[in-house]
């Protein structure tokens with residue numbers, strides 16, 4: 001992968017928590033390294049009090065898995081690790097095992113740009129226990145962040161109601177990789193472009209921008225600055241009007257716009273970056289219209305997020321384009337998604353899958369056991385419920401009851417035979433070989449937008465969104481309940 005090569009110059013196999021390696025070693029020592037297991041990656045709560053989440057990061061996961069290999073310099077690092085008594089942490093035999101390790105898991109995942117909900121598997125990894133285990137940390141690292149930012153971007157884009165949203169986050173993002181991944185995820189969520197030129201180069205995201213206050217400050221007057229910029233970009237100028245006095249700034253932009261017009265060129269618009277954005281955008285609109293620039297766009301920026309954007313829309317701000325940085329790329333109001341990766345089943349010596357459950361005092365923290373998939377049902381073109389079910393080859397009845405995993409009194413009957421439906425987990429790797437054709441980034445973005453269009457607006461509103469029904473198919477529900485009762489010694 002380009003990012004890996006450009007930033008880390010080699011293998012990412014050590015991008016993991018130390019305990020994954022100590023467990024891997026202990027699995028190897030106890031003869032369990034190649035026992036077949038299945039793990040699910042899922043989250044428990046939509047971020048930002050959102051009614052939905054948008055999946056992102058799979059493309060990085062694919063690169064990670066394809067390049068999964070311990071290089072000699074990784075092994076050298078592990079070889080020099082010692083325990084308190086000075087003995088090597090890892091035996092040579094284990095180092096050799098890692099040297100020969102070849103990724104051989106099956107990976108199934110929801111595609112990027114898919115609208116998803118809590119407690120449903122986003123990624124399912126099946127294969128040798130040691131490999132499944134080693135994937136936990138990097139998969140979570142990748143998916144947690146990109147999914148979070150794609151969700152934030154989609155919320156912003158929904159509130160923008162079709163207006164372009166320009167992602168301006170690079171300078172405030174969490175480091176280099178955070179910025180690049182955030183630009184990519186923002187585009188998946190619906191942003192139109194990024195200011196991050198490297199993200200443009202690496203991912204093919206359209207790159208755009210205006211100019212900064214420093215450009216104005218580099219000249220004696222604002223008018224001179226606008227004129228000079230217009231000279232350089234006669235068909236591509238958006239003038240930042242608020243360096244000194246916003247109203248005078250708009251007048252200066254109009255003056256330069258008029259001389260561009262006289263030369264057969266066109267001012268694209270203005271940007272406002274401070275003050276009351278509703279008030280100034282309307283004043284700017286009036287002035288631009290009166291001066292004969294009805295097509296000139298008003299761009300707004302300054303600590304925007306979906307809530308301020310929504311408020312500005314309600315105030316009838318005359319803003320056509322939204323520039324959003326900090327609050328988008330840092331997922332400002334919720335810095336982590338909290339997705340987890342849990343073992344769901346393991347194969348015993350007889351070759352049977354044994355479902356596994358982690359018990360917790362908190363009901364929401366009890367995982368869903370077994371080899372699962374998710375099916376989404378649609379009614380009259382709109383998504384109506386997601387069902388988590390055991391993928392065991394058995395045909396499901398035409399009428400299914402799904403049960404909320406956290407509240408068994410919440411149930412929904414589904415006439416599955418009569419409804420349109422689709423399975424969400426797609427096969428990505430089979431025994432380590434990639435079987436999935438990656439969509440282009442533009443196709444992923446389109447998937448987000450059309451996918452969101454298939455959900456009722458009640459699930460997409462900012463305040464108290466209506467909870468989308470997600471339930472366990474009855475037999476899975478009973479399996480889980482039985483295992484919980486057994487684990488708590490009620491059987």
Ligand SMILES: Nc1ncnc2c1ncn2[C@@H]1O[C@H](COP(=O)(O)OP(=O)(O)OP(=O)(O)O)[C@@H](O)[C@H]1O
Nearest residue numbers: 273274275276277278279302303304308311312315
């Ligand atoms: N009409 C409005 N309704 C709601 N929020 C607004 C409105 N206009 C601006 N805002 C938001 O209010 C906040 C104001 O930011 P701030 O306190 O930094 O003031 P400012 O005018 O931008 O000052 P500065 O010159 O320091 O940038 C920003 O997040 C901005 O997006």
Ligand SMILES: O=P(O)(O)OC[C@H]1O[C@H](OP(=O)(O)OP(=O)(O)O)[C@H](O)[C@@H]1O
Nearest residue numbers: 168273301302303304323324325326327
């Ligand atoms: O506000 P954001 O959503 O992060 O959008 C990016 C901000 O970055 C630039 O500001 P700059 O770095 O010049 O700082 P300032 O305008 O806040 O002083 C730009 O003028 C935006 O205000």
Ligand SMILES: O=C(O)c1cccnc1
Nearest residue numbers: 168195208209210211325
């Ligand atoms: O192009 C812009 O206007 C821009 C880019 C980055 C941050 N703020 C603004």
